[in-house]
Amino acid sequence: MKPQARRAVCPGSFDPVTYGHLDIVGRSAELYDEVWIAVFHNASKSGLFSVEERLELLEATTADMPNVKVASFSGLVVDFCQQHDIGVIVKGVRAVSDFDYELQMAQMNYGLGGIETMFMPTNPLYSFLSSSLVKDAAKWGGKISSHVPELVARRLEERFSDS
Numbered sequence: 001m002k003p004q005a006r007r008a009v010c011p012g013s014f015d016p017v018t019y020g021h022l023d024i025v026g027r028s029a030e031l032y033d034e035v036w037i038a039v040f041h042n043a044s045k046s047g048l049f050s051v052e053e054r055l056e057l058l059e060a061t062t063a064d065m066p067n068v069k070v071a072s073f074s075g076l077v078v079d080f081c082q083q084h085d086i087g088v089i090v091k092g093v094r095a096v097s098d099f100d101y102e103l104q105m106a107q108m109n110y111g112l113g114g115i116e117t118m119f120m121p122t123n124p125l126y127s128f129l130s131s132s133l134v135k136d137a138a139k140w141g142g143k144i145s146s147h148v149p150e151l152v153a154r155r156l157e158e159r160f161s162d163s
Helices: 019-031 051-061 077-083 096-113 131-139 150-162
Strands: 007-012 034-040 068-073 088-093 116-121
Touching: 007 019, 007 077, 019 034, 019 088, 019 116, 034 051, 034 077, 051 068, 051 150, 068 077, 077 096, 088 096, 096 116, 131 150
Parallel strands: 007 034, 007 088, 034 068, 088 116
Antiparallel strands: none
């Protein structure tokens, strides 16, 4: 009998994707047969980029990772996992404050669907990095090229030059 493929998911808003996100996805792709990036769609919130734009940016920036797939979802991440036969949620943690929140989510996800969560410490290069900080810096013309892929930096520049 062929062993079941080991699948993991990296869920988030990715508005926009940063090198911190890509580091966690890339390291996960080395550990699992298949890694899904699940872009959360929250109809009550409007992001800087639409879900479709975020999917496009993620597909472009992970094109060199053949075992990474990109999709969107709304609702519970455990439902996404069950629909795609995924047994593990991978979450990057930058600090203790991230861990406090993510531990509660992990326990809830396990209780709701028996889905395990693996916590991956963020590479120290990205320990301060967040999409919110990148958007703030880009809005005010800050140099963000060391924090996001070139395509994302261009899209942020375009987005803020339009406003």
